[in-house]
Amino acid sequence: MPTTYPTSLPAVPQNRWDAEKLGDRGIERPAEGTEGRPVAVADFTLLADSTEQAELRLLAYIDNDYEDDLRGASATATEETAPGRWLVTLRVPGEY
Numbered sequence: 001m002p003t004t005y006p007t008s009l010p011a012v013p014q015n016r017w018d019a020e021k022l023g024d025r026g027i028e029r030p031a032e033g034t035e036g037r038p039v040a041v042a043d044f045t046l047l048a049d050s051t052e053q054a055e056l057r058l059l060a061y062i063d064n065d066y067e068d069d070l071r072g073a074s075a076t077a078t079e080e081t082a083p084g085r086w087l088v089t090l091r092v093p094g095e096y
Contacts, residue, residue, distance in 0.1 A: 003055035051077035054086035
């Protein structure tokens with residue numbers, strides 16, 4: 001289940017949990033005739049002990065290091081790519 005911003009976020013350590021942006025997936029637009037905002041989608045990896053921790057850490061990292069408006073953003077940890085390292089998808093609604 002995704003974690004949605006705003007939520008109580010942890011402090012970001014100097015190593016940024018070794019967060020790495022893997023790439024942008026692009027912009028998802030609402031289906032024609034439906035309401036909603038476009039959503040930018042990107043994949044990251046970072047260090048965490050659980051899916052929930054990975055999701056919170058990604059939102060904290062983005063909130064700390066980028067100027068993005070994260071209102072309504074969500075992070076979903078999808079798989080543990082290596083022991084303690086998670087793939088997390090960030091979805092940020094906006095005007096794109």
